[in-house]
Amino acid sequence: MNEQESTGQDLAEWIEEARKVFAGPITFLKSAPDLKFLPDMAVNEVAFAGRSNVGKSSLLNALTGRNGLARTSNTPGRTQELNFFDVGEPLRFRLVDMPGYGYARAPKDMVRKWRFLVNDYLRGRAKLKRTLVLIDSRHGVKDVDADMLDMLDAAAVSYRIVLTKADKVKASHLAQVIENTAQAIRKRPAAHPDIIATSSEKGMGLPELRAAVLESVTQG
Ligand SMILES: Nc1nc2c(ncn2[C@@H]2O[C@H](COP(=O)(O)OP(=O)(O)O)[C@@H](O)[C@H]2O)c(=O)[nH]1
Numbered sequence: 001m002n003e004q005e006s007t008g009q010d011l012a013e014w015i016e017e018a019r020k021v022f023a024g025p026i027t028f029l030k031s032a033p034d035l036k037f038l039p040d041m042a043v044n045e046v047a048f049a050g051r052s053n054v055g056k057s058s059l060l061n062a063l064t065g066r067n068g069l070a071r072t073s074n075t076p077g078r079t080q081e082l083n084f085f086d087v088g089e090p091l092r093f094r095l096v097d098m099p100g101y102g103y104a105r106a107p108k109d110m111v112r113k114w115r116f117l118v119n120d121y122l123r124g125r126a127k128l129k130r131t132l133v134l135i136d137s138r139h140g141v142k143d144v145d146a147d148m149l150d151m152l153d154a155a156a157v158s159y160r161i162v163l164t165k166a167d168k169v170k171a172s173h174l175a176q177v178i179e180n181t182a183q184a185i186r187k188r189p190a191a192h193p194d195i196i197a198t199s200s201e202k203g204m205g206l207p208e209l210r211a212a213v214l215e216s217v218t219q220g
C-alpha cells in the first residue's frame with residue numbers, strides 16, 4: 001500500500017495543504033547540545049540531516065520562507081546541537097535540524113560527540129517519523145553520507161534522500177545522480193525509494209518537499 005492509498009489524499013492535496021502549513025507560524029523552540037535538553041515528545045518530528053555545507057540551513061529557510069530561521073553558517077562543522085522548530089498554532093509537528101557531519105577538519109572528540117548525540121536521538125525518539133538526508137546534487141552519496149544511512153538503517157528510522165543545489169548541475173547530470181542514488185539506496189531497509197531534487201536558490205522541488213514533510217508527520 002502506498003502513502004496516497006493509506007490516507008486517501010493525493011499529491012496535489014498534500015502540496016496545497018503543506019503550502020498553507022509552511023506559510024503559517026513556525027518558531028524556534030530550543031537547541032539541544034545534549035540529550036538531557038531534548039524537548040518533550042509532544043508531537044511528531046521530521047529531522048534534516050546532511051554533511052556540512054550541503055545546504056541544510058538554506059533549505060530550511062527556503063522551505064519555511066524565513067531567512068533567519070536556520071542560520072546559514074560560514075563556519076562549517078561548528079554546530080553540534082539538535083535544533084527544534086515548532087510548526088503550527090496549535091502545535092502540529094516539529095522540524096529538527098540535526099548537526100552537520102563530514103567536516104574534514106572536525107576534531108576527533110567532536111566527531112565522537114556528534115555520533116553519540118545523533119545515535120541516541122535516532123534510537124530513542126519514538127516521535128521521529130522520518131529523517132530527510134540531504135545530498136549535494138553535484139556529488140551524490142559519499143562515504144560520510146553512507147555512514148549516516150547506515151546509522152538510520154541500524155536505528156530503523158525511516159529516511160528519504162533530498163538532493164540539494166540542483167541548480168548547480170545540468171539536467172542530464174541531475175538525472176544521472178538521481179538514478180545512481182536510487183540504485184545506492186535500493187537495498188537499504190529504511191530508505192524511502194523516491195528522491196526529491198531541490199534548489200533553495202531557484203525554489204525547485206520545494207512544494208513537493210513540503211508535502212513530503214507533512215505526509216511523513218501526518219501518519220500515526
Ligand atoms: N546555488 C546554490 N547554492 C546553495 C543552495 N543551497 C545552499 N547553497 C549555498 O551553499 C553554501 C552552504 O549552505 P548552507 O545552507 O549554509 O549549508 P549547511 O552547512 O548545510 O547549513 C552557502 O554558500 C549557500 O549559499 C542552492 O540551492 N543553490
Ligand SMILES: [Mg+2]
Pocket residue numbers: 056057058071072073
Ligand atoms: Mg547550517
